[in-house]
Amino acid sequence: MRVAVVLAVGVLLLAGLVGIAPSGSAGNPPIVLTVGNRDEITSRNILRLPLGPYYADESTRGVFEPVYSSLVIKDASTSTLLPYIAKGVDANGNGVFESTEYGIFEKRPGTNATDVTVYLDFNGVRWHDGVQMDGMDLMFSFRVFSLGWWPSQLRSSLFNTTANDVDVDFTAKSWAGENSLAGNPGLRSAVRFRLQTPYPRFYEVALGQIIILPRHLWEVTGGGRHPDWGRLVYPEGDPRAGHIVPFNETAYKPFDYVAALQWEPSDSDVVGSGSFRFTRWVRGAYLQLDRYDSYFVGGEASDPAIVYDARVTSIVHLPFVETIVFKVYRTEQLGVLALANGEIQYLHAAIAAEYFPDLLSYPEVRLWPSPDLGFSYIGYNMRRVPFGYSTFPPRDSTADDVGLPFRLAFGHLVDKQTIVRVWYGNFGVPADGPVYPGNLLWYNESLPRLSYDPVEAERILDGAGWADPPGPCSANGTGCRSLPGIGTRPIEFLVPPRQYDPDVASIVSLVIPEARSIGLNVVPRTMTAIWPNPISEGEFDMFLSTWIIRDPDPEFLYSFYDCENINGPLGGPGQNYVGYCDSEFDSTIERAGTEMNVSQRRDLMKWAQGTLMSDRPVEPLVFRTVIQGTRQDRFVNWTRVADTLWNFWSWIGVKPFTIPSPIAITLRYVTAMASEGQQQFEAVVKYLDGRALAGAVVTFRILPGDGGEFVETGARNITATTGSAGTVSVAYRAPLVLGAARDIVIEVTASHPDAMSPVQRGFVLTVFPGDARFLSFRVSLPAGDIGVPDASLPIRMEVRDNNDVPMTDAVVRATVSPANGTLDRVNGTAADMASLLFTPPSDLRATQGFRISFDARKPSYYSAFANVSVLVVYREPVTTLPPSPSVLEGDTLLVAGILAAGAVVALVVAWPVVRTLRRRRPKE
DSSP states (O other): OHHHHHHHHHHHHHHTTTTOOOSSOSSSOOOEEEEEESSOOSOSOGGGOOOSTTOOOHHHHHHHTTTOOOSEEEOTTTOOEEESSEEEEOTTOSSOBOGGGBTOOSOOTTSOTTEEEEEEEOTTOBOTTSOBOOHHHHHHHHHHHHHSOOOHHHHHHHEETTTTEEOEEEEOOOBTTGGGSSSOGGGEEEEEEEOSSOOTTHIIIIIHTSOOOOHHHHSTTTTTTSSOOOBSBOOTTSTTTTSBOOTTOSSSOBOOHHHHHHOOOOGGGOOOOSSEEEEEEETTTEEEEEEOTTOOSSEETTEEEEESOHHHHTTOOOOSOOEEEEEEOOSHHHHHHHHHTTSOSEEOSOOOGGGHHHHHTOTTEEEEEEEOSOOEEEEEOTTSTTTSBSSSSOSSTTTTBTTHHHHHHHHTTOOHHHIIIIISTTOEEEOSSSSOTTOTTTOOTTOOOOOOOHHHHHHHHHHTTOOOOSSOOOTTSTTSOOBTTTBTSOEEEEEOOTTTOHHHHHHHHHHHHHHHHTTOOEEEEEOOOOSSOTTTTTOOSEEEEEOOOOOSSTTHHHHHHOGGGSBOTTSSBOSOTTOOOOHHHHHHHHHHHHOOOHHHHHHHHHHHHHHHHHHOSEEEEEEEEEEEEEETTTEEOOOOBTTBSOSHHHHHHOEEOOOSBOEEEEEEOBSEEETTOEEEEEEEEEETTSOBOTTOEEEEEEOSTTSOEETTTTBSEEEEEOOTTSEEEEEEEOOOOOSSOEEEEEEEEEEOTTBSSOEEEEEEEEEEOTTOOBEEEEEEOTTOSEEOTTSOEEEEEEEEETTSOBOTTSEEEEEEESTTSEESOOEEETTTTSEEEEEOOTTOOSOEEEEEEEEEEOTTSBOEEEEEEEEEOOOOOOSSOOSOOOHHHHHHHHHHHHHHHHHHHHHHHOGGGGOOOOOOOOOO
């Protein structure tokens, strides 16, 4: 029944695309990229959407990032700042912008690092409504962000408290060779930043993270879009042009930021300057962005002959994709299913490890694993007893911290190794601090680590005088420890909705029973409010959450944990949600924020981590391995930056795949083996017409960190090249396994210059302890795994035991999905099932994939499982002779048939993607 429900939902989701208005014409349909999002956007109002590197609303941020742009672009591989609107700085401080300073975003040694003049050229840069961008938009943007969200360390450095304004102003322009430049000189300007303190990341943050907003849309009535909100900056012609209009100004109406924040714009009111423009949002159905064809790529959009900056033209171009459609899949299963069946081409969400093995068996799906710099964590409300300070803000951050015993004890209740193993499928690492251990430049390897030790937790609580009375701890408080300030009342533990992050939300099921077992009356409460958020408002006891971090530099420590960031610039909540207020930490992290010497700054950052984790206002849990998925049969040329594919280089670079020659991989292996045993893995690479492909580069990769090694390399991966038969063979050695059996995921990728793209397959093998009795399968397809509708394919199957002895009496069952394919026998002994024939339906009129699943059982043995995939290729009958088709055209027709079949096949066969592997235990 559950399968039917999921399939019915899949049909409804496919129907959801009906009614989306294309941006192209009927004769020339647009190139549409369909993206799966976890949730709807929260608002069209960009002032509500802080697009900083730590903002956790991935769905909203992902929609708006392509709509807006900043002054520079960051190189995907080197992180070097590349000129875009900002062309460079007066690096030598001589008052002239010279040709040698183009693309330079740093001050030369010996110059004043806190006095920076940036040169900008707005020629060719227009807003989505056609209005010219200029320097006043920049002035407006820096002021509006200083009122609301702001990278707080930049604000501390740039905000002049005497003037009550950020210290950025127009300055005299001296641009060497400007007369030879194309365009309007009036659209070139120089802007001077005066930093109140040195800031080592000024260029990266101020020029690369602050997005530019259209002043004409937000000030006054916005051209009739909204009521008169006044002016945020003095207008052109005023001697103070560009400076903030104070609240007591009488010559102009001061800007009503609160009214602007509460505005609900229409679709057409979302105006940016990025590569895509906001077109329409149909709540509950879809959201659409269309390519902005006047996006600045170095020249004049209306006249390609006019080039303003040839160097920008050499690195930036219009996106290949013409339309992006975002669809919402509120559960992880639906998102994975949509990716598997081809309804979306990119899932803008991390994929849980439990779906990884099955998705690897879909050659159309490419999975992109990468380490996550962000971390899940438990946060404590330091404003309240017994979690934090007795007085808030604390007079003495050490003496007033009465909640340290509670936090230390609770840290000992968290079994991080089990969380990584059970909930993350070993795709992650336990966190001992807020910086990813692989981030070697900034990670403090000497942090205090709390072991999982409930007995130690009890000892700490008892030592604090919070005794555990007899009897179990009940929700009404009986049998629970009485804690300062709250007695035995329930301690509310806020957790995110399961659809937001099922892995994180499930962690609470491990932690709360541990807490109650030692007398702590902790109860979970699912967080439902988004605006306002009880966490940001400080209305909680404890909470479970995740920080999204894109930047390896740990400057986020200042934003998250410095005392001054408990409140935001206008008195609202800051990002220090837990209310941590430690004088030693603040002093250290603030010094790190102004230290220009990289080595000394690194030492300060590590010192700050040590202080933080000694106090433990948060308990970091896991740095997960982020797995993202794309349909490589539809779009290619994705770029991964940090842990995400959703970035500037993908927006402009992703394009439909071209079709030289599709290829396929067939894998041969034994499904189960003993601890520290060895076996050969074989891969066969062929064209879809069955021809062997010599010279293909095949890489085998063991995904879990402790999943064994390849004998030839002694490492987790090995690369080999296929011979004339299209085969490669490698030797695998299993890890030492004690106790429970372990599933090992093997990823196999094949590429070739003649192939349309790399092809990825994968499989799961089970490694048992040395004394276990288990069965294993050896399944092969002698004629290959590609067939045609009017011919049967042979399957050979053998069952053996842990001593490699044939188990001919094992009971074997086989199933085919979809069910219109048949086997000549579906159950019997291993001897009966040793040789089978798979027959596709004779009336098949489209290319279709089939999965054949086997399981073998025998009393006192662990069961064995195996899957094989078969592709039945349908070719339209030729009734008239086509005009000299090329090989490429023939392959295109073949692949087109495969793709056309996908929508029909996927809803039938995709259910195995959303199941969790279960191993049957032996029955004696």
